[in-house]
Amino acid sequence: MKVLTKNTDYAIRALLALAAKKGSYMSAKSIATEHDIPYQFLRRLLQQMIRHNLIVSKEGVQGGFMMQKNPDEITVTELIEIFQGKVQVSECMFRKQICGNRARCVLRHEIMRIEQVVQSEFEKVTIGKLLRDLEAANPVHQKATTIS
């Protein structure tokens, strides 16, 4: 059981890259090479994130992608939903019918509870938080704090 697919994994990494460079554009090419993500695959993910208003883009030479949404407001839950669909227990819940099988419904009850737990845990993890963790773990390039 794989919790995060490549989609989501790559998207998180790309967002971390963009969040670190907030305010300036970064090309898909450089994200791809620096973070070892298949270029064309990444481009598709970036397009999806534009549609969800997480990032913006600029075409042409010197173009690229830039963070739009506040990284502290981008949760892993949101990314999972975009790239893997809403967290759900079993198909049963999609078909919006009361399922005839009582055993399944008992199970469903338990599982909806767990679903809530999972979801709320993933909601605590934002791109902003990950970025801070990342910088704390890797204090190499000290941030040039303004002035320049």
Added chain:
Amino acid sequence: MKVLTKNTDYAIRALLALAAKKGSYMSAKSIATEHDIPYQFLRRLLQQMIRHNLIVSKEGVQGGFMMQKNPDEITVTELIEIFQGKVQVSECMFRKQICGNRARCVLRHEIMRIEQVVQSEFEKVTIGKLLRDLEAANPVHQKATTIS
């Protein structure tokens, strides 16, 4: 993101059926028809559960399957592991190498924490518990409590 696949879903339902009839054999055919599970599919799941010592079988006429392991000791986590593989965050963890990408590792740290939470939640849910919930919700056939 689907938490339980049909495999696991069907397996749980089959175990609930067997747990309810504990001590006597129940054929794959009757489990399949009573619980609306594709017959041949179910048979394969039952074989897997035999190999994991959750149930036993008897061949021939009047044969079938019977609970072996204590239902209170069969967790949903265990079933997920059998049918969907161990809960893991991303492939990264399979290849037993320290992954070069620091961003990913920071993410991994968060995600291992979440993994623990998920796992422990699913561990609280056992076949025994589900069966009791089920009987509480459906007190139709009162249990003939011994003597006979």
Added chain:
DNA sequence: TTAATTGATACTAATATAGTATCAATTAAA
């Protein structure tokens, strides 16, 4: 004008999930 870029979209490959089919071996019961 050109080269670097995104926008859009179509395509392929690999893997996982879901389901079906077949036949041999066993065994209770007629």
Added chain:
DNA sequence: TTTAATTGATACTATATTAGTATCAATTAA
């Protein structure tokens, strides 16, 4: 002792999901 109901084992097909590649038009800074 034959038969029918069953499991054991395994091979097969179909569909969906995941992962990755390719192509070409539009835009834009240099």
